Amino acid sequence: MATVTLRNICKSFGDLEVIKGINLDIEDRSFVVFVGPSGCGKSTLLRLIAGLEEITAGDLLIDGERANDAPPDKRGLAMVFQSYALYPHMTVAGNMGFSLRIASVPRAERDKKVIEAARVLQLEALLDRKPKELSGGQRQRVAIGRAIVREPKVFLFDEPLSNLDAGLRVQMRIEIARLHESLNATMIYVTHDQVEAMTLADKIVVLRDGAIEQVGAPLDLYHNPKNLFVAGFIGSPKMNLLPARVIAMSDSAVTVKLTGIGDLDLPVRSNDLKPDEPVTVGVRAERLGVNEQGQFQAQVLVAERLGSETYLHVQMEGGEMVTIEINGDSPARIHDRVAVQINGRDCHLFNSSGEAI
Amino acid sequence: MKRSFYKKMAITLIAWSAAIFMFFPILWMLLAGFKTEIDAITTPPLLLFEPTLENYEAVQQRANYIKSATNSILISGGATLLALAFSLPAAYAMAFFPTRRTRSTLLWMLSTKMLPPVGVLVPIYILFRDFGLIDTRIGLILVYSLINLPIVIWLLYTFFKEVPRDILEAGRMDGATSWQELFFLLMPLALPGVVSTALLSIILCWNEAFWSLNLTTADAAPLTAFIASFSAPEGLFWAKLSAASTMAIAPILIFGWLSQRQLVRGLTFGAVK
Numbered sequence: 001m002a003t004v005t006l007r008n009i010c011k012s013f014g015d016l017e018v019i020k021g022i023n024l025d026i027e028d029r030s031f032v033v034f035v036g037p038s039g040c041g042k043s044t045l046l047r048l049i050a051g052l053e054e055i056t057a058g059d060l061l062i063d064g065e066r067a068n069d070a071p072p073d074k075r076g077l078a079m080v081f082q083s084y085a086l087y088p089h090m091t092v093a094g095n096m097g098f099s100l101r102i103a104s105v106p107r108a109e110r111d112k113k114v115i116e117a118a119r120v121l122q123l124e125a126l127l128d129r130k131p132k133e134l135s136g137g138q139r140q141r142v143a144i145g146r147a148i149v150r151e152p153k154v155f156l157f158d159e160p161l162s163n164l165d166a167g168l169r170v171q172m173r174i175e176i177a178r179l180h181e182s183l184n185a186t187m188i189y190v191t192h193d194q195v196e197a198m199t200l201a202d203k204i205v206v207l208r209d210g211a212i213e214q215v216g217a218p219l220d221l222y223h224n225p226k227n228l229f230v231a232g233f234i235g236s237p238k239m240n241l242l243p244a245r246v247i248a249m250s251d252s253a254v255t256v257k258l259t260g261i262g263d264l265d266l267p268v269r270s271n272d273l274k275p276d277e278p279v280t281v282g283v284r285a286e287r288l289g290v291n292e293q294g295q296f297q298a299q300v301l302v303a304e305r306l307g308s309e310t311y312l313h314v315q316m317e318g319g320e321m322v323t324i325e326i327n328g329d330s331p332a333r334i335h336d337r338v339a340v341q342i343n344g345r346d347c348h349l350f351n352s353s354g355e356a357i
Numbered sequence: 358m359k360r361s362f363y364k365k366m367a368i369t370l371i372a373w374s375a376a377i378f379m380f381f382p383i384l385w386m387l388l389a390g391f392k393t394e395i396d397a398i399t400t401p402p403l404l405l406f407e408p409t410l411e412n413y414e415a416v417q418q419r420a421n422y423i424k425s426a427t428n429s430i431l432i433s434g435g436a437t438l439l440a441l442a443f444s445l446p447a448a449y450a451m452a453f454f455p456t457r458r459t460r461s462t463l464l465w466m467l468s469t470k471m472l473p474p475v476g477v478l479v480p481i482y483i484l485f486r487d488f489g490l491i492d493t494r495i496g497l498i499l500v501y502s503l504i505n506l507p508i509v510i511w512l513l514y515t516f517f518k519e520v521p522r523d524i525l526e527a528g529r530m531d532g533a534t535s536w537q538e539l540f541f542l543l544m545p546l547a548l549p550g551v552v553s554t555a556l557l558s559i560i561l562c563w564n565e566a567f568w569s570l571n572l573t574t575a576d577a578a579p580l581t582a583f584i585a586s587f588s589a590p591e592g593l594f595w596a597k598l599s600a601a602s603t604m605a606i607a608p609i610l611i612f613g614w615l616s617q618r619q620l621v622r623g624l625t626f627g628a629v630k
Contacts, residue, residue, distance in 0.1 A: 073532030
């Protein structure tokens, strides 16, 4: 298996710079997910690693060797495309064995490998079918099978689940996680869905506008977002972000005034903050409570009942919208007035340029 | 329900009228070929007459049909193969690896079709003379493949554009070279398009008259020259001309008829998905 190292990777299309100097180490056998909003360059970055796009500047090292100029098939990678990109005129077996066929691998060996991969993916019964006779999930499996047959050092996935319906997506997500476990391979996975990123990754790379915003383990990103962008992007429902102003600072705490809500003490220390500086306070829905100790008044606008939990979308007195996760059997209803408890310890503080403090 | 019935009737009527209108000259030629020379030029034209084969006999005696037909087949087929040999890689490159100039190159190629052929007759004739290509099949194959190249490339380009890029990229990840991509992936996927392009090219070559009349005399003369030889200085012999024309268009007509399904399928390839 293999490591992938990106050193100052840049990519421009004409005058348009889409990847702006990416540095990243991908360890052997790790599952790395590139995540970000559409247009952030995550797919382009994957295509640069795959060799489907030429790297404008910087070095790509695969297993320590520079691979910038190696053709795609010589990099020891296999890619699963968003559209599956199956060969429509070939059978499932033909699709999976294509790479071996053009590499002139003897028929018997080719068949053995195809059947082996089909067994892993439970495709044995479908080997003689054409792609158009398969369901979406089956096509996805064939695309993965085509990658497995090549025994690559690194698997690349380009939004592989985005064409599947919700139920199938969850199922395939689990299958991909199991596959990673059983194949013991390095995997690089691109998605815009942060839930996929959170559930699959050993390491998440959050991208925006062609640059890395933060790299880290899923829970690390969840609990310690480096800036407002990562805070807002990772986690579902989204982190509540409330505008505020610094009122006072001490050695152990910062007091802020939440616009239209009230004052709050946060146990952080910063030498960079100035009084009256505009800041943002972030707090996750599950860290908020609705109870008698609540300091702040709000009105329930929507109650989303998911069963085990309920999301209350409330409007604070100052007009800010806040999402609160409460118990599934809570009686709170639409139009109710509630008292929201915000605990300073559970809040994140971001300065005026959006950096976490 | 009623309305759609009338609509259908109207469409059928219009389609049939158009078809008959277009087919009429061919029908008239077919009939004239079986008339005597006198009957053929009678006014008002005769619809009922005693059919005769004398024109076909006369045509056979005066000119070598088999030889011309063979020339037509070899030249049309050869020119089409040659054009495809250049166009397939060209269209592949333009469809999947476009550069800033691809669009204008395509337009420029098409613009060469606007040039009246007679404008380059003299230079081409001199080139042909110097290279000993006059009245050779090779010469006509070269000229035909060149004049059809823009159309063939355009058509293939449009058909190739319909093939999802991902599939070729998957092929590249699987280790396919450009040629393997072209033959294992692109060709099978765009086959209806490639076949109808070839058919169209054959038909265009078959019907081409300007260059065949100017660059051949006897050895390489295709059917167009064969027909032309019947508008002789002694006057127009309508019946014999019609018989000769019927013989000249018969092969391509039958060929086109047999392949019309393929032709239509190819030309609408990708449009209905």
